[in-house]
Amino acid sequence: MEFDGLSVDQAPPISAPIRFFVTAPLFAILAGILILFSDATVLASRYSIETIVITHAITIGFLSFVMFGALFQMLPVLAGVKISKVDIISKVSYAFMLIGTFSMIFGLWLNISKLILFSSLLLGGGFLTVIVSMLIAFRSVVNVTASVRAMITSLIFAFIIVLMGMHLLASYGIGKFSDLHGLFANIHSVWAIFGFAGVLIIGVAFHVLPMFYVAPRFKRFCKQRVVWLITSGLLLWLFLNIFIESYSTIAKIWVAMFFWAFSTTVYLKLNARRRKVSDVTVWYWRSAAIFMTLGTFSWAINDYFDAKYIVIVSILIGGGFIFSIMSGMLYKIVPFLVWFHLNAKGYMSIPTMNGMINKKLATAQFILFIVSLVGFIISFFVPSILPVFAITFISSMVILEYNIVVPILIYVKTIKTKPDFDMSMFTMKVEK
């Protein structure tokens, strides 16, 4: 019986998710550099080109790279399904998304219309390839759990926002904007944050929190209904936005209420967890819950201030909530994948997960990240201090990249040098 790689048969090759993870912080560093060289007053407007570019360097370059990388890994585990030709799908979508994101950033920043149109095609091609492959994989799921339903729902939202994003980007490429451009941009951003990222995070949290932290399980009602309630809220928000815009705040409060309830639940569950060990991932979950609580309320009441504070809302939700959770997840998933794949190949003398991450550097990275977020919010009111926090953000992302690269180098070095190759562990009691 051949054991080499057996336990990873079901999982994709390590390169499928890792290539996305290792690239994500590089886009965040680029976003930090662009913030550093931008006029802070221009960034206070959500419709300025600079804001759009920096936002997408973060949302596409960092957040979606981490989310899709993680989905490649999580589908076989959480849903028990296999993406067909996963290696090719990962390589193709990665190449398209990588070149597409760079083209979008530089095309918009330097106003090169052909590059913008090219990026629209590449990003659409990359995202749709991976989204459709994953949705097809879900057709063979045997056990439809709350997490599976949430993942499917979030991918459907992703499909729609990608199509809208392609249209919006192409509008910049040809320099013509339809009357519905503003409405499309709103739907694109709200559904991306709450429908795609928010629902995906909630669905994964149903599993991850009780299992990894031995926290109390989510209530049945929560697992069965919350994704449906958020989806209906987002559809209601769409309807009101198109037909009775003045009432759209009702739907916003509806959606915000469930995300606030989720954030509070996460915080309480972490307090009640049986596993008291605390590390950077727990801090990230906690900070995400706090920022999301502030973010949902700010978003719901932002209309009463003529949407003046939408940039602050984006920092609280995009940075404080989604970015935090993605960063925390990287600290668990990257060292685990390295350990898991090396161990499955028969290498025994390898560091444990804790041995691959320098705790002090991880703490420094977390603190710098939180300081940057708070600093970005303060900079909205005091623009002159923005460069300071651009630098703390860049520093935080450089450390994050280093913390991800170290385990990967351990993997590469082990494969190259083959320090030991001990299969004796597998001489276990196997009855036939």
Add this chain to the structure above:
Amino acid sequence: MSTIKEYLTQDHGKCDELFANMEDAAAKSIESAKEAYGDFARETERHFQMEERVMFLEFEQKTGMTQGPTAIMRHEHAQMRNLIAEMGKAIEAKDKDKFFGNSETLMILMQQHNMKEEQMLYTMAQQHLSAESDRIVDMMKSMIVQ
């Protein structure tokens, strides 16, 4: 009576509780974690054997799939047994860092393993073995650990 899926899923929860007790004890003092480690290691080994010696065999016999999901799960059991043994050595050596390094790795490995079993293998087992569910659960309950 519980179904195969319910019974083994509850048993995962029991092992998780014992794991948390063990880490609590080790956080206070590595020397005092010996008993809690023993409880966790014993119950986890019992769980592995309930699967390997009873449920997996029944599943393989019924479906003819001997190189499928059960082989993958057996392989991961071996990986976990190795980490549990390393944790025992760390307690003997009073090496707290080594203990927590292994326990963190074990926790993630164990949980992704449990997710795969609960999501896929137990569901498949329940579908194929529903008629014999009571008998198989009885056999697992009365099994003597080797």
